[in-house]
Structure formats: C-alpha cells, structure tokens
Amino acid sequence: MPTNCLFCQIIAGQIPATVVHRTERLTAIRDINPAAPTHLLLLPNEHIGSVAEAQPAHAALLGELLLTAAVVAQQQGLGGGYRLVINTGADGGQTVQHLHVHLLGGRAMRWPPG
Ligand code: AMP
Ligand code: ZN
Secondary structure (H helix, E strand, O other): OOOOOHHHHHHOOOOOOOEEEEOOOEEEEEOOOOOOOEEEEEEEOOOOOOHHHOOHHHHHHHHHHHHHHHHHHHHOOOOOOOEEEOOOOOOOOOOOOOOOEEEEEOOOOOOOOO
16 A cells, blocks of 8 residues: 555545445545535545556456445435546546545536536
8 A cells, every 4th residue: 555645544544534335345435625515435445546557457346436336326315316537647637646436416517527
C-alpha cells in the first residue's frame, strides 16, 4: 500500500470516513465535498492508481465496482437514476490517484459535464 495514498489510508482505517458499504474487495464512502444530495465513492481495497493503470487481472474487480455501485444506488433510494463517473488523469479531473467510481444522485444531472 502506498503510504501517501489518501484512499489507501481511509481503507486501512487510518483516516476517518463515512463507510456505507464494505466487502473484502471494495469500500464505499461518502464524498467529503458532495456534488449532489447523494455522493459516494466506490474504491477497490487494492491500490490501483487509475483506470489507465488497471490490468487485465483487474477485470473482475472492475466489474464488481460497477455491479456494487448499482446495488448501493438502490440501497440509497436512487431507483429513479444516478450517475457513475470515473475521472482519469489530469485532463479527466482526477485529483486522488487511487481508482474510484463516483456515484451521484438525488438531483437531475446535466449533460455534458464540465
Ligand atoms: P476525483 O477528483 O475524481 O479524483 O475525486 C476525488 C474525490 O475525493 C473528490 O470528490 C473529493 O471531494 C473526495 N475526497 C477528498 N478527500 C476526501 C476524504 N478525506 N474523504 C472523502 N472524500 C474525499
Ligand atoms: Zn491507494
């Protein structure tokens, strides 16, 4: 685990966060600066820097992130719809270098995003 990675430290319980779902392979937390009434982050417990750094061996884990996002969205009452976002790299707006899926809901989303 990279000791300077914020999300690795959250997953390890070294930095507090509101955990809403946790399995052996992934953790879902509330975003500290929500951009929607519901704003969660789904994190693989294993450190992967971004989608661009994911390997074929991560295929099942990547699928599990999306499937779990759908389950958590239902649990959060987002049956009317929601948005999943994976910011990747500098131009993609990624600010934390540990792969994460944003789950946004509770308001109507606009398109295109900024
Ligand atoms: P991104 O810009 O796609 O890399 O998303 C990083 C997200 O992490 C942002 O939405 C931040 O608000 C969120 N974030 C940063 N620090 C924390 C923290 N300590 N706990 C929860 N979410 C955080
Ligand atoms: Zn990490």
